[in-house]
Amino acid sequence: MSPSKVSTIKFDEFYNIIDGEQRSSKNQHHGIDPTTGEESWGVPIGNQQDVDDAVVSAQKAFEKYRYTTLEKRKELLQRYVDAFNSHSEEMVELLCKETGKPKQFAQMEVGGVAAFIGHHLSLDIPEDKLEDDEKVITTRYFPLGVVGAICPWNFPLILSLGKMAPALLTGNTIIIKPSPFTPYTTLKAIEIAQEIYEPGVVQVIGGDDKLGPLLTAHPGIAKISFTGSIATGKKIMAACANTLKRVTLELGGNxxxxxxxxxxxxxxxxxxxxxxxxxxxxxxxxxxxxxxxxxxxxxxxxxxxxxxxxxxxxxxxxxxxxxxxxxxxxxxxxxxxxxxxxxxxxxxxxxxxxxxxxxxxxxxxxxxxxxxxxxxxxxxxxxxxxxxxxxxxxxxxxxxxxxxxxxxxxxxxxxxxxxxxxxxxxxxxxxxxxxxxxxxxxxxxxFGGHKESGIGGEWGKDGLKAYCNAHVIHLYKQK
The missing domain is CATH 3.40.309.10 (Aldehyde Dehydrogenase; Chain A, domain 2)
Structure with a gap:
């Protein structure tokens, strides 16, 4: 089907968002309402073309977005929070439908989006300086590029937007893949983001088990952030080795x-x-x-x-x-x-x-x-x-x-x-x-794990570095 521009948010129609546009597919997937076992709405299954198009758009957007000021990035994130909160009631209902959570806990997760993003708005990107008589060494942290976020089904909003916030704050662009078990709230959350961000900065592609490997294999993606099982995390790490992608893996625990x-x-x-x-x-x-x-x-x-x-x-x-x-x-x-x-x-x-x-x-x-x-x-x-x-x-x-x-x-x-x-x-x-x-x-x-519970970490000031390359300038003083 042909792409169409994002317009009024409808909470019973679901699309992937690529280059700022709604995109459907002939191949559809249905989530299951866990309280009844019945099928929910159809969502498009992304394919290689969708991934390729999203990466091209994200790379193009990155060349501009990476040079926005930190203040501008914070302003955009705050505007996003305001836009998201204007749909909080619909989001709660949708989250209940896709996860089966009791309403009070769905309200906590939806409300937690503002808190998670809000804390990131209080952060500054780290910068370290060391000076002696001979030189000044300045370490700054610059964005990686296009981030692929592969997200789980247990907290679909917090754990997808919890990747989006640090990625965008540090100047990256991001492509989010929601779990096929809980695609609905994430698709809508990123559709809402199109009201704030230029095309390609924030995109979302839903799909089946074939979609994740398309993201991990794509040479145009600089980093994969994954939350999920240990078994899948090991496969992602192996796949990312082919292009030496940065990886953050938050895996299972006991x-x-x-x-x-x-x-x-x-x-x-x-x-x-x-x-x-x-x-x-x-x-x-x-x-x-x-x-x-x-x-x-x-x-x-x-x-x-x-x-x-x-x-x-x-x-x-x-x-x-x-x-x-x-x-x-x-x-x-x-x-x-x-x-x-x-x-x-x-x-x-x-x-x-x-x-x-x-x-x-x-x-x-x-x-x-x-x-x-x-x-x-x-x-x-x-x-x-x-x-x-x-x-x-x-x-x-x-x-x-x-x-x-x-x-x-x-x-x-x-x-x-x-x-x-x-x-x-x-x-x-x-x-x-x-x-x-x-x-x-x-x-x-x-937040991160030891042993097989993961590689690296996210959130907090130190978590910002997971979305950055360290860049060191050694300035030798002229005498």
Missing amino acids: DASIILPDVDVKKIAPEVVMGAFQNSGQVCVATKRIYIHKDIYDEFLQEMVNFTKTIKTGDSNSGSLLGPVQNKMQYERVKGFFEDTKAKGYKIAVGADTVPSGNGFFITPTIIDNPPNDSRIIQEEPFGPIVPTQPWDDEEEVIRRANNTNTGLGACVWGKDEKHAEAIAKRLEAGSVFVNSFEKPTPQAV
């Missing part, structure tokens, strides 16, 4: 939470539950393993059980705390953990040993009481509402247990003695460690 014996049990237990089950466990830094000191194990676990029993699961408008798992692929994976738990005879503290069939991808939040260290639920990341607990009595041993994983994205330590808790936190091999809070990534700090 976050440990260590509960010290001095905690306020009744206060902390519900928070630990929320850390495990927020967004139905579909958070890369959700708590995946809970280690509770043996002296309070039974009491703490009972309080977790009590709170979990109060959690309501349902559709977006039911007043529920948890929604469904977002897609059938992940639903089937999470079911595998329940099947393994039942087959091995592990003790269920609360929840179910079976995932019932029915409309939508709903799963009852479940806690597994003290499965063995080699169990699947301890060793792997479910990315769903099922979590194990284990007792501990030796601090050195529990730190080793927490670190005994190939991942290192996040971790938590809970204790009244803050210095003691922080001392443990320093020894946990993870990119973000939270003391007396469940995992809450923030744009104020760089």
Whole structure:
């Protein structure tokens, strides 16, 4: 189909945005409403021509946009926030439809866009200067060029616009690929951006599993920023090696939470539950393993059980705390953990040993009481509402247990003695460690993983450098 100019935003029609224009396709893909299992609207499937055209447009736009002042870039981002916020109600409804999130959490994600971009507006691009009698060395950071952002389905707005903000602030242009499971809000968010930015600065191409490799292979793309699974991250890194693209990979985790014996049990237990089950466990830094000191194990676990029993699961408008798992692929994976738990005879503290069939991808939040260290639920990341607990009595041993994983994205330590808790936190091999809070990534700090949880990081002042080349001028003084 022929491209048509972006005009009035319609929230029941969806297009890729290439060179400032709406572009459809003969080949369409349909997202699935996870609360019902029914198909949602059709969206175009991008192809090689779409990628080629988008890269040409982005490269052309970059030659002008790279020389805009930082103040101008901030002005444009603020104007974008204002335009986005004018559609916040429609965005909330759309986000509920594509993710199944309860409305209160969809509102938090939509509202979080302004906060994420707003913090970036407070940042300046780093510049370092060193001077001695002989010379002045100035290190500046210049944009890379065209960024390809490959985004996940669990927080489609925050994790796509959370790449857009630092990319544009540092003077890059960007092509965003939303997940085929949740394409709708991202397509609309970038359509809105056309009201602010010149063609080619911000583009979006939706598609299927063939689209990502087209972006990673394209020689005109200077960097790939990817959030998703470890397996896919490894493929992206290998593909980017052919053209020596810069890569930022934010991958999976198996976050440990260590509960010290001095905690306020009744206060902390519900928070630990929320850390495990927020967004139905579909958070890369959700708590995946809970280690509770043996002296309070039974009491703490009972309080977790009590709170979990109060959690309501349902559709977006039911007043529920948890929604469904977002897609059938992940639903089937999470079911595998329940099947393994039942087959091995592990003790269920609360929840179910079976995932019932029915409309939508709903799963009852479940806690597994003290499965063995080699169990699947301890060793792997479910990315769903099922979590194990284990007792501990030796601090050195529990730190080793927490670190005994190939991942290192996040971790938590809970204790009244803050210095003691922080001392443990320093020894946990993870990119973000939270003391007396469940995992809450923030744009104020760089976010990235250790080990196989990723390469590099984003957000915060240091995260800006991920979108830049260092450029050093050595000026020797004339005498």
